[in-house]
Amino acid sequence: MKANFKFSNLCGTVYRQGNIVFSSDGNTVFSPVGNRVSAFDLVNNKSFTFPFENRKNIAMIALSPDSNVLISVDEDGRALLTNVRRGVILHHHNFKKPVKDIKFSPDGKYIAITHDSHIQVWNTPNHLIREFAPFVLHRTYTGHHDEVMSIEWSPDSKCFLTTSRDMTARLFTLDPVEGFRPKTFAGHRDMVINAYFSSDGKTIYTVSRDGAVFTWKTKAQDTDTDEEAEDEPIASTSADASRIANEIAHTRWGVHKRNYFNQPNTRVVCSAFHRPSNLLIIGFSNGVFGLWEMPAFSNIHTLSISQEKISSVAINQSGEWLAFGARKLGQLLVWEWQSESYVLKQQGHYFDMNALSYAPDGQNVATGGDDGKVKVWNTTSGFCFVTFSEHSAAVSAVDFAKQGQVLFSASLDGTVRAFDLIRYRNFRTFTSPTPVQFSCLAVDPSGEVVAAGSADSFEVFLWSVQTGKLLDVLAGHEGPISSLAFSPTGNQLASGSWDKSVRVWNVFGRSHAVEPFQMSSDVLAVAFRPDGKELAASTLDGQILFFDITLGKQTSVIEGRRDISGGRKADDRMAATNNASGKSFNSLTYSADGQCLLAGGSSKYVVIYDVRDGVMVKKFQISQNLSLDGTEEFLDSRRVAEAGNIDLIDQRGDESDLEDRIDYTLPGVGRGDLSKRQYKQEARTKCVRFSPTGRAWAAASTEGLLIYSVDDTLTFDPFDLDIDLTPQSLLSVLASREYLKALVMAYRLNERPLIHKVYESIPRDDIRLMARQLPTVYLSQMLRVIAEHLDKSPHLEFDLLWVTALLNAHGRHLRDRSGDYASVFRVLQKGLMDAELAISRLCDENSSTLSYLIDQSKVKQQGSLVDIDMQDAQ
Template sequence: MKANYKFSNLCGTVYRQGNIVFTSDGNTVFSPVGNRVSAFDLVNNKSWTFPFENRKNIAAIALSPDSNVLVSVDEDGRALLVNVRRGVVLHHHNFKKPVKAIKFSPDGKYIAVSHDSHIQVWRTPNHLIREFAPFNLHRTYTGHHDEVMSIEWAPDSKSFLTASRDMTARLFTLDPLEGFRPKTFAGHRDVVIDAYFSSDCKTIYTVSRDGAVFTWKAKATDAESDTDEDEEPVASTSSSPGHVSDVIARTRWGVHKRNYFQQANTKVVCSTFHRPSNLLIVGFSTGVFGLWEMPAFSNIHTLSISQEKISSVAINPSGEWLAFGARKLGQLLVWEWQSESYVLKQQGHYFDMNTLAYAPDGQNVATGGDDGKVKVWNTVSGFCFVTFSEHSAAISAVDFAKQGQVLFSASLDGTVRAFDLIRYRNFRTFTSPTPVQFSCLAVDPSGEVVAAGSSDSFEVFLWSVQTGKLLDVLAGHDGPVSSLAFSPTGNLLASGSWDKTVRVWNVYARSHNVEPYQLSADALALAYRPDGKEIAVSTLDGQIMFFDVDQGKQTSVIEGRRDISGGRKADDRVTAANNSSSKYFNSLAYSADGQCLLAGGNSKYVVLYDVRDGVLVKKFQVSQNLSLDGTEEFLDSRRVTEAGNADLIDDRDGSDAEDRADSSLPGVARGDASKRRWRQEARTKCVRFAPTGRAWAAASTEGLLVYALDAALAFDPLDLDMELTPQAVLRVLAGGAHLTALVMAFRLGERPLVRRVYEAVPRADVRLVARQLPVVYLAQMLRFVAEHLEKSPHLEFDLLWVNALLHAHGRHLRDRSGEYASVFRLVQKGLLDAEQSVNRLCDENSSTLSYLIDQSRVVQDADVNMGDDLS
């Protein structure tokens, strides 16, 4: 079992805070998710998350005009300069103050950064060469009396506009000009959110928070000098007229027109401007956005897209797509305003994500959260494609039936629900005779019986999925039932409870008298080994105990207190080493081959154990985010004051009265409003292995974290000699010895080389090569073909290989089905993907062909009618 799992994707979160940006081609949108950045490809319908992490939650991001360099700045002003194509951090930089706005110049040579009431302009570091001090300060610009809110460059990169909390906007030039003083645009009665240049730079627009838009143009005569602008001396215009910045700088600006949005009890939160089409897009605090055409200020479009205020808005270079982020809901929307349709509409769980389950084929992942919603995510695209919101309380457990077409969920609202994943509907609701809260769930291998454990009555309820009727109630526990699991092979149901026992029930036997397994502490989680012969149980004292099901006795124990412990919270009175609140596992998962056990808990760590030897194989830290509680081992003594820890002070951006006001009716708001904690904890609530064994996922505070095997580290030094080189493999391949070349490529473990040899095998020789392939390389070969099937257009060739391998080695695979379980699931996933793609293609083509045939008939009928008329 390999342990080289690397961070692969973050699915459960699509937007947290900060600004959204489009790439230069307009097809991909970058969104900050906590201390990471996710990319959403709107054309290919895929999403991925960059592997780098900022120290804290990201406050602002900026993308260079060529989309090669990304700068992400966290809440403290610490920045990372990232190569976008490689996803690699090139440089670290500390701006030493919180950054509200950061913007690349249109020529990509400079980066303008807000620095409280100042603006700093830095030369852009070269992303192709390594430099000792890459960030070189060009100039610092002063003049504002309060925090700068936004920066907007002129098209020629020679000047820029800034908007500030001091209710003014200012115009600065990049380099000093003789006789020029920075222009001030005053007259607004509230904070100026943004300022923009028109496409010809002869007009400037300023937008304030109270809903006013001022249009500024050049003063025609001195008679108009009573406008709301600081008096500026008229500078000579002796500079070359070809420079736009010179024209901008020499112009005496005055208010040409004042317009107002006329939205009652509403504030402007964010805006953006598309120069080529003169479109002004504005997001309001009520979740409404609008499009206005400037300078006429004619309203083109207004729409309510969210229940909460829109935090960020962006428009792609072509002006067709608008991207919106709503911070409070964690929502990301991309809207095509001309056709009035959604290109993308994604939202994570409103509160914490509690549980997750992989579908048997590994295609989908279901998650349940404290917001009472069940979401299903596609593992390939990373998008949520269905949300079930029938539950009225937090989801405690989700599980798939073995066929993968039915999803079950248990909730604290006292119901267990079954969802049809073909028609996307809730077709069964299971309840107990008296209302109880369900804390765990299990589905038997046939999918006919579903069981749920209660935290109130300490009982286990069993229902028939076909009829929806209650079959049995298993009583015997003296404490809340914390976890349930059906045996993968038989009729046994294991239940763990806080009464320090585990019971194994034969659910179809007449008598339910069972001898409980005694534990050293409360049982928190249990898992069956895939062969059904062993149970792993985690307890409150940090142990993982293993029981042989047939003999009914304990076989081994793992002491995990030291492995899982880590992270001190801001209000902890003891050190992380002495704190018992995080020294236990609340979720366990076996790997597909049963050799490894994955465990997670109320800690920043997820640990992987070797079951046979009982040793720690690897420790994964799921988050480095210092904005979360419990990611630091030791508290920073510089943050401890006489009044206590400064980290406990809620200094979030909630200074506006409307942000603090709670307008909801009593009893309608979800969540515990009495909580005094506002910082989220770094913790893992559920971990699960993918059925293919190539990945595992964790439901954490950050979202749904997916870790996958790193294919680049698959080098195996065994059976190597001096003559085995890539050049030697290519020589053998050129000689026509395809089997030898394939074995040599597998020994080297280089994926591009294996792919080259694989695709060079003639179709006629596939069956012969598959038959002669050594059994040692069979698992690698099947896994490679399955992965190739997902990404390659050579569908028939891949299907030919799968057929040949299964025919030639079917008996060997059947005898060792447990060993090859993860490979089988990977192949099944690839085949299902191909089947769905072909089905979709056929459906689309049949419709197109029907349309063409119909049109040809229309043309023929028209020709016949014309001939009749002529005759």
């Protein structure tokens, strides 16, 4: 149980770079998030992130027409071919050059990729058969004089269009056609972004970056003055000219019409085309997108959705939903253009995520970031449902009140704010007598008192939540306050500081005299055990020290320096094992039962310790992404040049576009080093927290909000197993209607499908008797199974009867051991609250529908009465 946590989801980041792709049914959007891929289910309002990781940030993704296979390519051209339904990697492949575009053919048999100025077409590997060399090159196509930017297949998969920086588009056939030479579509004055076929294959549209759209059609046979694609001999009609491929190949293409968007001071960044409805979607560099109906070029819709340029655009198969990604803002939007409404609007933190806190029921997670925003995420759906932007500086800490309806946040702008999660408003703002920067926060278990520590005045401030008045100022520390924690009993407040001490204050007593615990180094984090009898503190030298609060003495210490170490930065001159920087924990949290301690710091690792034995249970690596600094272990001489590490040399001056070459640094800041530096984000963990249910933990990292949970479906953990206990014997006992025996056997086998089968087979009338006879050793598992069943099953009344019967039969036992069952109670509470919300929402909808039907029936009755009166009058 302690080490069974697996990567579950990535919240807090919805889009980084690359292209967005819709599934074949149009209900799911796939978005690249760093070196991972996230899927957003727009119908069920859920999101999940695939567990696989690319070596570096993903540049392009492509989905097969049947949505079974996903291929993701990173910035270096290394690709992963994955099974979408299972979320597992099938094959690795290296294309050896950066890929600008990758597309599956409409029949799914081929994959076309850009390869600098060439195009490669590969046979699609079979995802049902294990092959030794799955990627087979079909052909390489040449002809462009500069980098190829996009590929577009014809509807019949026999031809494809490519566009390039050389301001041309070219038409290729998949297989050689007699007498055919690749056609060139020239005439644009800037780079061609995309080219598209119409649904019948008789029209081609090319879109250039300067805002021009050219419509190409069959060139008239009697005119030689029109501008044509290329003066080439036209092959005689062959026997298979009736096929669309040959029609496209043997057409003499010419410019039929030139259209311009006329958007001043902007450029076209991305585009998409919906063949059945002839809709052209264009994303501009100023955050505006527009819809044009082709070939008439009539503007249907224009809307500004962002202040920054739109990086990617996609349209689903039905043509109803448009998906947009803005790279600089990390924003993902899905827009229904006919009703002019948002289907999805999500945005992560603009800068780093600093802090997180779980709600008491484990259902929501609040995060605070350097952008001054506080966001609340639903752990089930993975979506952010409210954003508070009242802070004017970075948010340093967030914490929920124990009732879960109030959220507190501390910021470097000198305020502590309280947010109402029912009305979604900031109802209290706490400030200090003199302006200070708040670096940490703690909330009293009763929710009546909030404390915040300052980084510049070295004091701890306490306020009353009810009145908003300052209650007390605790002085005594001689350095910035790094961490605060209230005891679960509510009587004591622990504060850790850079003055190498931890102080435990009796905040509600008359005397504030306190004896500090002295450390050997600066204190970075403190945490109370859930029973309030033990305090853990981490220091700058990598130690975790444990103190007995009642006895006032140190009980044990964990040397975590070697456990947290790992990962070298790009400019380090030594390997990770010899590097002394960043080897400390800056965040601690106890598990719900108090047996484990989770610790994270400025490293790519998060570590779980067993508190009683003082040993490391497991080490989790938060990211394998080589685009982040601090993920490599060894020195790599291949990445070192005369001017230093190649990854840190600023190559902006080598870009081909003027806006990419402009240096926005202030004059006078250059030092004369000709090898200008660029900086990569560092892989580190700012904050870690265990879920109150004990089934998951979250980390606020460079990648976003990582959630790891216990996956029961993958673990086989039998309990009290003997040789006669088999699934066959269990089914035979169940068939003989011995339900209690079958239930106990199922729990001893501990296989979820068998447990659910026995549980659902028990008659409703036997529930009370079964609950009374159930041994208490299986009580925790039983309650947890019911909680899971509540979430996935429609049998709500059956589950509620079981919960009531178990609580009535074993209430005294549960009350006496409430600490042992705390995590189970929270899981059960979460399931019951979810069910309550779903039913209340359904009731509201039904009541509205019923009231409408009643009103309509009254109107109909009145109409019929009027008709009767008119007949009587006649």
